Amino acid sequence: MAPFIPSAEQDQAIQCQSNMVIVARPGSGKTSVLSCKVRQLVSELRPYQGIIAISFTNKASDELERRCKADAFDVKSSFFGTIDDFSLREIVFPFARQLMPVAAEIKTVKIRELPESVTRLLPVKPIQNVIVADTLESLPFLQGALAQGFVPLEAVGMLACYIVKQSIACQKYLVARYRAVYIDEYQDCGYFQNRLFQQLKALGLIAVAVGDLDQSIYAFAHKDPTYLRDLTQPGSGFACFSITTNFRSHPSINNFARRLLDPNHPIVSTNDMRVFIKTINGDQREMSAWLATAVPHLMHYYQVASADKVAILCRHQHSARLIADHLGLDHHLFEERPFQAAPAAEASLFSDVLRLRFDQQLTAEALIERSGATKLAANERRGLRRALST
């Protein structure tokens, strides 16, 4: 990997040792900045200590993990994964049983998969709208679920916050092991996830949040950039840094993106325009026809070597399908994955196993870690790894 030399803007963010929020534009190198900070801090830690580096999707956390561990860097006892992974593996599974009776075997399930004996304990307020003040009312439901061996996925956030607050053993553990918590894509943060972040900060961990206010796309899942925005306000307890230079995209594209969000945004002058608007009379079929000639022509003009560097993005799934059907050129159509309707735990397991089968670069180890089957003895792990590889 080429050595990363930070710009002045990036370096400022790297050097700051206190609680901070980094507002980062696309292509600004935020993951590089984050992994730099992580590596600097981890190098000073003892082998049994680490940092928490989490995000909201596996994709984002995997990338951060990859960068931090590059060149066989010793991350010691650090945690990488999604915030839900962290809540389950570091808080709920180890410490729930110190606060309330928990069945010997527990697993995560969606609320709709729970038996009636548990769902009838649900509070009146829908679980998505619950805030911390409602925890008390939700306790019978949580306790009922845990006693029967279920961890309701939608309530993981609330449960984790509750346990961190009530369990001194949990607090002592988190402080003993972790020195800092870094959360990426903070614009996708939910209510309880933000609370957990604040709780960790209150315990004394250095708290760093990174996000882009303009990239919040999960509103339908009750994610809100408001928590990120709150952190950037003066008096929030967080030092605010912006890294804005887009190193990845061409200035003309950058200009276009920024003007989309802010009509008065200053633009960088450039002679090479790479953004065009084409209006077509007709529907997707006419679009396909035009694309069939335009794409090879543009590839030739811009000297794009192979077709797999060309993407056609559509707003809706059916548009994409229609265009693909009529395109005529060799293409790959990305559709909704077939496991969306299946139960959560099994779906992600199947999905992961399939990815493992087809992606040469993945190893079984990450999958085993993510499935939480870390308590296996050495020979059982070997067996599992072998089974996964065949």
Added chain:
Amino acid sequence: MKIDYVKLKHYRNFTDAHINLANKSLVIGSNDVGKTNMIHALRLLLDKSMSEADIEPSTRDFHCAQDSTQADYFFIRVAFSEVTQDAVLSQLKGLVSATGHFFLEFRATRADHSYEIAAGHDPDAMEVIPSRFYLKYLHLKYIHSQRDLVRYIRSEKRHLLRLAQAARSQAEADADAQQLQALNVLLESVNDGVKNLHYVAEATKDLNDELRALSHHHAGYNVSLDTGAIGIQQFIEQLELGASTNGSRVMLGGDGRNNQILLALWKAKSVLEHDQSSEVVIYCIEEPEAHLHPHQQRKLASYLISALPGQTIVTSHSPQIAASYRPDSVVRLLRDNGASRAASQGRSDCIESAWTGLGYRISILPAEAFFASAVMLVEGPSEMLFYAALARAHGFDLDHHNISLLSVDGVAFEVYKRVLDALEIPWAMRTDNDISNIQLGPQGSQVVWRQVAGINRALSLAGMPTQPHRRTPYDQRATLADGTWQAVSVAVAPYGIFLSQIDLEHDIATELPMLLNGFKGHALAQAVDYLQGKKAIRMHEFVEHCGDQLSAPAHGHLLKPLLYCINATAQA
């Protein structure tokens, strides 16, 4: 972090034993009572040097009852408290309670010799764990001073060298690297020089000729004798631990010194390796006193107690070593109905400041009492001499019975009683029937009363109400005349408490008049005075005077405390 207690169920000598441990614990007990077994139980769970094969249960590990039935399972629990070290907390996660408690269990089944290890924050919430993963940050270091020093040194020296290498500063490491290069060159020349000695080269000449005759394959091949060290690294590894006295090299040492070297080496290495901020180590030493002179034993004990960081558990047969410990840190293992257990469940708060106030008076004799099967407490040296002789005369072999005679020498009987009761060591005592004046009443019009001190001492030791003061005149004979002595004696005798009628010398006059009359030409009354004039010396003379005539009446009062002790040891 420390071990609070160990619970052993059906493990080797133990049926059901709960053993509390202190931060600096001493474990004592007669041979074969199970001290090593208790330590072994700790090692199953905590000793890194024990492999998976070593911890597998064998048939002998399951307790055999007196009726020859054998247990089907055994169970060991170790309870920890004060778990605050970050290194341990970060590893154990939810297994540590909010109050810093942590439990480990080893459960074995005889049917298939299978076992499982469990851990948890509470004995009711234990989870089975796949391996002893906690050993990385929490473990026990064990040493038995009977180990072969030579073998131990051989395996440890490389380790010591490596540790020392790592501890060098960069400047020192660089200087060493340079020096090593120079030494390498030197070594090569030494090697060459040695090989070229005529008789060294000749020794292998014939061998080489034969080889060449055997096969052309050996044409360019030469066998020769050399120092065996191909490089300086091997040369260093072959260094032997030697000793020098006043500059001249000598043999390593006798057994005693070897023991000290062994323990010093072990301690140095342990402490060097023990990164106190990253791991918790509990130190366990068996019988460190081996072959050592008494002063050295005491020194060794205090060295181990103060120089080892963390909890230490020491087993010993040495009173010198026992004397270095607070009585409330002593764990005495004893046999009870065919199984072993700890007296008072291990360490106990049996004493308060009463003992620390006495601290300066503690000598070797009281410590011997810890190792006895029964203790006879007497007032002073006269009683010691007399009773030792009396026991011999009656053929009571006190050592054979593990009985100790202990002179309290002015220290309150109460203190010894409390310690001995805590250690569950049966005791008997013989105290004087002393009566003294006491002045009571308002200032200016005080009245003299007679305090029955001896009688009241006996009564309170038996846990009974004391007697009021008597009006003057009142003396020992009065207690005998009015039946007080008789009543009190009968009441306290079952507790092992025996009251003189007057005091030792008078009692001897009463029970052994034939022997005392005419002693040094004195009539009975003067003989008593004579004896009391210079207590110990003159009692010694008397005992010599009696010779093999010394004998007390079988049902007399003098023999009672001795008989009580012997009976107590026979019962155990």
